[in-house]
Amino acid sequence: MAVIQGWEPDGLFRHFEEISAIPRGSGNERAISDFLMAFARERGLEAHQDQVWNVVIKKPASPGGEGLPPVMLQGHLDMVCEKNAAVSHDFSSEGIRLVQEDGWLRADGTTLGADNGVAVALMMALLEDADLRHPPLECVFTVQEETGLTGAIQLDPALVSARTMINLDSEDEGVATVSCAGGMRVNLSRDCCWEPAGPDGLRIELRGLLGGHSGTDIHLERGNANKLMGRLLARLEEEGIPFRIAHIQGGSKDNAIPRECDCLLALEQPEDEARCLSILREEEESIRVELPGEPDFSLRGISQAPERAMSREVSRSLTRLLLLAPNGPLSRNLRAGGFIVASVNLGVVSVRGEQVKVTFAPRSSAASLQEQTRRSLIFLGETLGFQAEITSRYPGWSYREDSPIRELFRDCYRELTGGELRCEAIHAGLECGLFSEKLPGLDAIAVGPQVNHCHTPDEELDLASCQRIYRLLSAVLSRLAQG
Numbered sequence: 001m002a003v004i005q006g007w008e009p010d011g012l013f014r015h016f017e018e019i020s021a022i023p024r025g026s027g028n029e030r031a032i033s034d035f036l037m038a039f040a041r042e043r044g045l046e047a048h049q050d051q052v053w054n055v056v057i058k059k060p061a062s063p064g065g066e067g068l069p070p071v072m073l074q075g076h077l078d079m080v081c082e083k084n085a086a087v088s089h090d091f092s093s094e095g096i097r098l099v100q101e102d103g104w105l106r107a108d109g110t111t112l113g114a115d116n117g118v119a120v121a122l123m124m125a126l127l128e129d130a131d132l133r134h135p136p137l138e139c140v141f142t143v144q145e146e147t148g149l150t151g152a153i154q155l156d157p158a159l160v161s162a163r164t165m166i167n168l169d170s171e172d173e174g175v176a177t178v179s180c181a182g183g184m185r186v187n188l189s190r191d192c193c194w195e196p197a198g199p200d201g202l203r204i205e206l207r208g209l210l211g212g213h214s215g216t217d218i219h220l221e222r223g224n225a226n227k228l229m230g231r232l233l234a235r236l237e238e239e240g241i242p243f244r245i246a247h248i249q250g251g252s253k254d255n256a257i258p259r260e261c262d263c264l265l266a267l268e269q270p271e272d273e274a275r276c277l278s279i280l281r282e283e284e285e286s287i288r289v290e291l292p293g294e295p296d297f298s299l300r301g302i303s304q305a306p307e308r309a310m311s312r313e314v315s316r317s318l319t320r321l322l323l324l325a326p327n328g329p330l331s332r333n334l335r336a337g338g339f340i341v342a343s344v345n346l347g348v349v350s351v352r353g354e355q356v357k358v359t360f361a362p363r364s365s366a367a368s369l370q371e372q373t374r375r376s377l378i379f380l381g382e383t384l385g386f387q388a389e390i391t392s393r394y395p396g397w398s399y400r401e402d403s404p405i406r407e408l409f410r411d412c413y414r415e416l417t418g419g420e421l422r423c424e425a426i427h428a429g430l431e432c433g434l435f436s437e438k439l440p441g442l443d444a445i446a447v448g449p450q451v452n453h454c455h456t457p458d459e460e461l462d463l464a465s466c467q468r469i470y471r472l473l474s475a476v477l478s479r480l481a482q483g
Contacts, residue, residue, distance in 0.1 A: 003098040004105060007463050009125055012470055016105075016121035020113060021095035026078040028092060029053045029143040033077065036120075036141055043128060048159050052143055053077075054151045056159045059127050059137040065481040070136035072162035073126065073473075074431065075119020075169055076145035076152075080455045083110040087457070105461040114461040115454040116145065119168030122470065126477070134477040138162045145169075145431060149394055152431040157438040164405050164480075165439075166473070167432050167446035171454055173465045174413075177446035178406055179339070179425035181215060181363035182370055182396030182433050185254055187389040188321065188381035189357040193311035197246055197266040202273050203304040204232065204263045204280065206250075208296035211259035214345035214361050215428035218257070221328055223291045225261035226250040226346045226358075230322025232283055232299075233263070237319060241275055242268045245315040246306030247351055254347035254361040261349070266309035277301045310356065317384040318356055322349065324380060325360070331369055336399055339425040342369040344377070358386070363427055365396040397433040397444065399425055405443045405476075412475040416468075447472070 004013040024032040033053035040047035046058040055077075061068055081091035087109030089097075097108035106112060123139040126132060138160055142151030170177050209223045229250055236243060243265040251258030267273060284299040291297055310318070331342040342364035349358045360377055364370035378388040400406070406423060413421035432444045449465035452458070 003100050004463065005100075008467060009129070009470060011128055012121050012125040012466060013463070015124040016117060017098065019117050019120055020098055023092055023095060024077055024079055024113070025081040025091045026144050026147040029077045033141070033143070039124060045127065050154070050156065052151055052154050054143055054155050055141040057127060057139045057141075059139070061136045062133045062481060065133070065135045065483070068135040068481065068483055069164065070138050070162040071134075071477065071480055072138045072140055072160055072165045073123050074140040074142070074165060074167050074435070075116045075123065076142045076431065077116075077120060078144055078146050079113035079115065079117060080111050080146050082455060082457055084457045100463070103463050105463055107457070107459065110457055111455065112459040112461060114451045114459060115171065116169045118449060118451065118461060118466065122168055122473065125470065126473065132474055132477065133481040135480045142431060149429065149431055149434055152434040155438070160439060163439060163441050163443060165432065165435055165442055165444035166405070166476070167430065167444060168448050169430065170446040170448035171451040173448070173450040173462070173469065174419065175422045175424055176406065176409055177426055177430065178403065178423045179365045179399035180397045180430040180433055181365045181427045182367065182394050183361060183363045183429055184370070184374065184393040185391045186360040186362060186374060186377045187357060187391065188360070188377070188386040189355045189389070190314060190317065190386045191354055192351065192356050193314050194308045194354070195244070195311055197244070197306040197309040198268065199305050200267040200270050200273065201246060201304050201306045202265050202267060202276050203302045204229070204265065205300045205302065206261045207300070208294065208298045209259040210294050211257045213428070214255045214257055214343075214347060215363055216426065218329060218343045218345065218363075218427055219340050222257055223287070223294055223297065224327050224346055225258040226322060226349050227325075227327050228287060229261040229263055230319060230325075232280065233319040234323045235279055235283060236276060237316070239275070239279060241272050243272070243315065244309035244312055245318060246309040248318070248356065249350050251348040254345065254359045256347065257345060258347060264304060264306050266306045273301070273303060314356070314385075317386070321358060321381065321384050321386065322346070325358075326373065326376060330373065331364070331366075333399060333425070336425070340427045341366055342373060343427060344373050363396075365398050365425060367396065367398075370396065394429055395433040395437045397430060397436050400443060403443050403445070405445050408476055408479055409445055409447065409472070412472060412479060416472060416475060
């Protein structure tokens with residue numbers, strides 16, 4: 001018996017239940033991919049499946065629209081597999097147990113998979129809707145989005161001829177995404193050149209910052225623990241206190257704004273500790289004034305004798321790198337609401353064996369600005385004796401000043417609701433960036449129904465919102481069918 005009852009269109013919710021019964025964690029998408037291929041064959045639709053299990057299903061235009069340009073609808077097949085500790089669930093072999101309550105759909109102690117199963121169900125419903133007026137449709141179902149956009153990276157662009165794209169991986173109804181950031185990792189490393197340390201040392205502990213996501217929270221300009229540690233070390237050097245860095249650890253993930261940083265210093269004279277503590281107290285008060293929204297910020301100095309320390313030259317170079325490196329918002333689009341176009345996060349500084357390593361996460365929706373950030377980090381690192389390594393590149397999706405699909409969505413949303421569709425840029429990655437790179441001239445937008453608490457067992461889908469999004473998509477496609 002169906003869990004989701006009393007909601008229209010029936011096909012949308014029926015398909016969501018069908019795919020929820022199929023295990024589809026990232027990397028385990030073959031079964032759902034084969035299911036979609038069977039779905040297409042049963043309806044006589046052209047379909048393609050590639051070696052990583054991406055699927056492309058094409059539906060001819062409704063009568064009268066045969067010569068119109070095709071439109072791509074896109075979402076991803078995989079889901080994040082998380083569960084509560086007390087829940088017994090094998091995501092590799094068991095489907096999701098659905099619970100409907102008060103107009104919301106949830107799972108029984110696990111992630112729901114509405115991110116992005118709702119996109120799959122929406123496309124399936126549109127593909128079999130015989131009453132829908134529409135141009136030629138190209139529905140693209142990608143894999144492994146949650147673990148690195150693998151499907152979108154490997155998809156053969158020859159399978160897609162559309163230059164208008166509707167991505168269905170947005171989770172806020174009434175908000176359309178119109179730009180996203182690309183990213184990379186810049187790793188700067190240098191040999192520590194270890195030397196013996198004396199009996200005097202001071203451990204500096206920096207705590208209590210709010211941190212946050214290096215993309216979606218970077219505009220808040222919260223304190224970065226690694227940058228602040230660089231500031232403290234530079235102040236000590238400027239005050240003439242000789243020190244060498246014996247250990248440093250700040251942040252744990254390059255895509256998170258670091259909340260804490262610890263640094264152990266080897267000092268030359270016992271009296272230097274009191275001078276350091278006095279300076280730390282001064283800097284703590286100054287930083288508290290500068291960061292009024294982070295009242296739990298604190299600095300503490302603790303006597304600790306190090307066993308070894310980096311050379312004076314390496315210590316000076318690392319201090320300068322932490323102080324001088326760019327961090328936070330770098331560029332905004334003032335013509336489109338001031339959203340962040342480029343940023344960089346000094347995410348992690350750590351000692352690994354014989355090397356000290358500093359990892360940055362630059363983001364930008366403009367490729368040229370991303371390259372400028374990359375270049376500045378490499379040049380700065382090389383100037384200070386660090387070697388650079390670039391990893392994990394993915395492209396951004398630039399805001400398009402003239403976007404017919406954005407304006408069409410705004411018009412249809414206004415006609416259906418009487419309200420205004422908010423168009424926003426997100427400073428995180430979406431598959432739209434990869435498709436924009438693969439398909440020159442692509443005009444894209446990302447929309448979706450209301451999904452809360454994605455990637456957690458509290459994930460929930462607003463069923464009424466799904467109905468409204470289906471009506472909105474139908475209205476947009478109907479208008480596109482008019483040419």
